[in-house]
Amino acid sequence: MAECLEFVYLDVFTETPFKGNPLAIVHLPPPSTTHAALTQAQKQTIARELNLSETVFVQDLDKNLYGDQNLSVPPSIYKLLVWIPS
Numbered sequence: 001m002a003e004c005l006e007f008v009y010l011d012v013f014t015e016t017p018f019k020g021n022p023l024a025i026v027h028l029p030p031p032s033t034t035h036a037a038l039t040q041a042q043k044q045t046i047a048r049e050l051n052l053s054e055t056v057f058v059q060d061l062d063k064n065l066y067g068d069q070n071l072s073v074p075p076s077i078y079k080l081l082v083w084i085p086s
Contacts, residue, residue, distance in 0.1 A: 007026040023054040057081040
């Protein structure tokens, strides 16, 4: 099954475009019954294909899993994984 994932390139440790250390940030959909979670092998394949020193996977998590925190605006809760191709 082919699935499209959104990603961006980001230059870190610099204020100058196209300098510093490039990395990729891949946005994963929240876990659900319609979106299967990526396996470690799939993440490794994506990181290898992007061919950067680091690839970051960011996943929105279900805010309801973390209880009522009595905030006017619920916090954004993410799962963050940094992948280094091998």
